[in-house]
Amino acid sequence: MELAEYKLTNLEIKSRNLSSFSDFVEKMTDQKGRPEVIGRQNVYVEANNHKGRPEVIGRQNVYVEANNHDCPRNALINATRDPSNLLAHEAAFALGQMQDADGIPSLERVLPDFSLHPIVRHEAAEALGAIGLEMDPAAPASYSSVEDLRKVLLSEEKGMYERYAALFALRNHGGEEAISAIIESLGSKSALLKHEVAYVLGQLQNKKASDAPSMTLKDVNEHPMVRHEAAEALGSIADAECLALLSDFAKDPNPIVSQSCEVALSMLEFEKSGKSFEFLFMQMPQVEQVS
Numbered sequence: 494m495e496l497a498e499y500k501l502t503n504l505e506i507k508s509r510n511l512s513s514f515s516d517f518v519e520k521m522t523d524q525k526g527r528p529e530v531i532g533r534q535n536v537y538v539e540a541n542n543h544k545g546r547p548e549v550i551g552r553q554n555v556y557v558e559a560n561n562h563d564c565p566r567n568a569l570i571n572a573t574r575d576p577s578n579l580l581a582h583e584a585a586f587a588l589g590q591m592q593d594a595d596g597i598p599s600l601e602r603v604l605p606d607f608s609l610h611p612i613v614r615h616e617a618a619e620a621l622g623a624i625g626l627e628m629d630p631a632a633p634a635s636y637s638s639v640e641d642l643r644k645v646l647l648s649e650e651k652g653m654y655e656r657y658a659a660l661f662a663l664r665n666h667g668g669e670e671a672i673s674a675i676i677e678s679l680g681s682k683s684a685l686l687k688h689e690v691a692y693v694l695g696q697l698q699n700k701k702a703s704d705a706p707s708m709t710l711k712d713v714n715e716h717p718m719v720r721h722e723a724a725e726a727l728g729s730i731a732d733a734e735c736l737a738l739l740s741d742f743a744k745d746p747n748p749i750v751s752q753s754c755e756v757a758l759s760m761l762e763f764e765k766s767g768k769s770f771e772f773l774f775m776q777m778p779q780v781e782q783v784s
Contacts, residue, residue: 566591570599573617578610579721579752585613589620597624612718612749615685630689631657633665642666643674649682656686664693672697676705684716691719695726703730707738710750717749724750728757736761 569591572584585603588596603609603617619630631654636642645651645659660678663671675697678690687709694706709715709723724742727735736758743754 566593566596570596573599573603573613574609577748577752578612579749579756581609582612582616585616585620589616589623592624594624597621600624612721615718629657629661630654631661633662634658636662639663639666639668639670639674642671643677646674646678647681653683653685656683657689660686660689660693664696667697672699672702676702679705679709684719687719688716688722691722691726695722695729698729700730700732703727703732703735706730707735710738710742717747720745720747720750721753724753724757728761731761 566588569584569588573581573588575581575584585600588600600617600621604614604621606614622630634642634645634655636645636659642659642663646656646663648656656678660675663675675690675693679687681687681690691706691709694702706723706726710720710727712720724739727739739754739758743751743758745751745754
């Protein structure tokens with residue numbers, strides 16, 4: 494049944510410090526509205542009459558239990574057209590993480606739409622690859638040494654898939670030599686590769702590696718997509734210098750960058766309260782069928 498045939502009532506959002514970032518979650522009652530349950534801001538929604546299970550999507554966990562499985566997917570599909578490019582690209586990412594084949598037609602419409610920001614179209618392409626395949630954009634490579642992986646990652650002659658595979662293999666290795674090779678690849682000519690490198694540095698959460706994403710965030714000539722991932726990496730590392738830099742760049746004139754910093758700081762403030770930011774709880778909405 495389509496989302497338009499439902500209305501959600503008595504929905505109370507309990508979140509902190511998110512009003513300045515495009516309202517991740519809204520109370521909706523008709524076809525023009527839907528609960529926004531996407532991206533790195535993590536939400537828990539339960540609706541009645543359903544034996545749902547947590548859907549693990551987004552770069553952290555977005556938990557959704559709704560009356561119909563179409564609801565979270567349709568919310569994400571609509572959010573790929575959100576005025577916030579940052580939010581829209583996270584929605585596309587989350588659709589890929591859901592690995593729901595019913596989302597393919599919508600992602601295929603996003604991909605060739607030149608009216609959308611390239612970071613949104615990029616995430617739509619990766620989401621299409623992720624559905625039915627793997628969560629990472631490429632399977633980790635199986636080379637015999639870190640040096641072999643480094644050579645592949647740094648080679649401008651290699652294809653992007655092969656370089657991604659080397660990157661994820663180095664991430665899985667996790668040693669100092671591997672991390673140094675990952676950092677070195679931030680000098681690549683490819684913004685696409687560099688944004689994935691910054692994301693991986695955030696996954697590693699290595700405080701010794703914080704200088705690299707810091708320099709990337711500061712570089713106003715760098716692609717906003719790369720600076721966005723650098724901001725989120727700094728939020729994951731979360732030492733005092735990282736937090737100070739995020740505060741400074743929350744005023745960046747580029748909204749993708751400033752919003753990324755706001756999100757990272759909001760997540761950290763929430764976690765300082767002693768709670769995990771993997772759960773932003775909402776009261777259980779009552780789901781009524783619209784006649």
